[in-house]
Amino acid sequence: MKKGIIFIALIISLASCSKDTATVNSNNTPVSSVTVNNFAADTIIGLTPQGIPFGAGKYSFYSLETNKSVPSSDSATTKWDLGFRGTSIIINGGNSGPGMGSGFVFVGLYNNLSTIPADSTFKVDNAPTSYAITAGSNRGWFVYDAINNLVNPIPGRVLVIRTASGKYAKVEILSYYKGGVTPPASASDAIKLNEQRYYTFRFTYQPNGTKNF
């Protein structure tokens, strides 16, 4: 993957985190669900003459372990767990990064996933042909509404992540739009373009190395 050097200051200013709920796992270690708001992921900076929107082309990185964004200057390290660019999500492992990361998309409810099933297959990124979090509309975490030009996260999809350091986490994408609110279908193209690529997601990180949440 491309190694960026420019860190988008926007990410820090827009990313804010909050603790939501706390649960107790089987080891009696409390793990809590955290929501990350407005995490900018290569927001659109222009349109090609053909009208295709583009951003700076850089992934925005996040560490589930520290619950912080990671500058893109650290893209070649194991400091980050997830990278976001447009609708693409990469995991620090495989050919995306030097970490031990892998993952898959679990179909079901976030709260019901208290233990990662033993027969689960964790995949690693093999860009550009395949990703652990399958790319494309209606294949991984989102569906693209081509009539209204909107990206909707599919409900009941949990990204099960093995982090760069080999711990486990679960992630649910809640929104792809600024403020966590999808523009209405009737909104102008300008609004739909300006407000997209801002992730709202919640995650639960299990620091003890078990697959229990």
Add this chain to the structure above:
Amino acid sequence: MLKSCILGLILSFTYTTIDAQQSDTLSGIGNEVVVTATKTERRLSNVAVPVSIISQKKIQQAGSLRLNDILQEQTGIYLTSGFGTGVQMQGLSPDYTLILIDGEPLVGRTAGVLDLNRITVGNIKQIEIVKGPSSSLYGSEAMAGVINIITDKPNKTTLKASARYGSYNTSDLNLSGSIRKNKFAYQGFVNGYATDGFSIRPNSVERSIAPIKRFTMQHNLNYYFSPKTSASFNFRMNEEKIINIIAVTNNGAVTTSNGVEKNKDYNATFQLAHRFNNHLKNTSRIYGTKFESSQELLTSNGSPYTDYFKQQFGRIENQTDYTINDLLELNAGVGYTIETANSNRYDKTESTKKNQIGYAFLQTEWRPIKQLTLIAGARYDNNELYAAAFSPKLALQYKINKSFQLKASIGRGFKAPDFRQLYLNFTNAAAGGYSVFGTVEAQKIINQLNSIGQIASFENDFYQLGELKPEFSTGINIGGSFKPGNKIHFTFNFFRNNIENLIDSRLVAYRTGGSQIFSYLNVKNAFTQGIETDFHYQLSNAFNVNAGYQLLITGDKDEINKINDGKVFTRDANGFSRLMEKSEYVGLPNRSKHMANLKLQYEKNNAFANIRLIYRSKWAVTDTDGNGLFNTNDAFAKGFVQVNTAIGKTIAQQFNLQIGVNNLLDYADVSNLPNMPGRNFYTTITYQFVQKTKK
């Protein structure tokens, strides 16, 4: 002025008189003759399947111009927008209603929709609407039902002209005349229509209805060799030209495109009918039609783009009606159809796509006792391009007493895969480069692309591609009518349609670079069911009320299975996923659960006034929660009431003046009803030069 008009209407409604004279509508119920239901002439009160009739008078008094204007006011019918105006009947999409003019099918559908704007109502004698599968007589497309437009026939000498002008510079001119002399009879009709169109979006260059010019003519020539033998020739032509200005804003720069769309439509029928005796009648018909459509798009900074489509359809059919005795009648028919299509959206415009169908049908009508009529019929269609279709139907009517009768019918309907689903070869370079290939081409093209390394991955549906089967439906209709005396008439009908093998486009492969490739598969199974009721009440000789209602419930069987299996999710107020409840499921999009209409009509001393209310409850438009099906958490269009009104007066039996207002409440929904104009006014004058009844 408008206010005083409405006040006048209300006043006139409360004013009742006792008049010995009976109005047309009163005596008319049940006595009209209908041909579509059984392909033979029958009194409406003697038909075993759900049929309704719209008379010429009703069309005129509603101030309708195009077929969609009058259909939208009928119970259980909703008009869809997108690729023209299509008809949704018993909850089925426009693809599944067969549209006939004088018993012969119209062709030229875009994405399954036959644009009803192509049909002027100026020379319509009556519209017959048969609901429920009717493929046992009509073959493909008659899944939801059949709409048959019966045009004026020459039975007297007439000459009539009418002119109408209204909002948006909309003008409509009609000239019709007929003459009957010795053994010849001729009916001619010419219609010209023009509108500037309109836009309900403020400050928009684009118009939701573009400026249109239309021209229609129809000629009908009859020759009566003897009272028993007649020949008729019918020719119809419709031409339309639509000017579309499309503005695309890109990075602040506006690119304007000028689009010109031209559609031409020709129909010709030759018919020879002979009655051998009281028992035996034979009718032979040859029919040909051609639809040609071109769309040219000239962009201010780009190369011109042209879309072309041509469809031709020819048919020869022979029908024999054999009345064995008063209790038993047989109708048998055989026919052969040839159909071709050319389009630049197929592999190449010059390569003509062709399908041939041979078919036969047989229908028996048996009246074992006076109160009971039984109909059994079936049709077999043998297709060159896809699997054969067998469409049986059973219907019965039971007259319990003078005022109460019951009807029940069950039938199969089918729709053949169309040329688009078989041969489309279309890549949209503008929108991400996706491609759609018809099933005949899909595997071949994709395998070729794969051999040169152009395919990144195959979807599971690729391996399911094969010969498309016709879409099938089984429809059950159970209803009845209650008519105690002449003042009240109540009809009701329960319907259920099970639709199998629905053809849907599916993603089959990804190109290297990520572009998607779609093709068509028989994948979906759906159902529609509901109740339809109509109530007519003659309050006085001058004043009558009609009320109609339809309850509609629809669903996709695979979606329901997924919900039952707990595999469908939606989101709560926090945006967190949760299980979707079955009660949240709303079924197929763009369908309203409740539709109703109320028509108040006053008519006396050659003057009339009416007010018509049309209600539609909310309907699902967008799957905003991303779970792939429609539920109460998605985006809905709001329910609304449309009110139309008209008044008219005939002066000196020759001159008729009518004024009307459509969409009186000025209801608008920019996103979901772009084709619905705001409040609009019109005035029509009609002059009858000659009106002489033969004999």
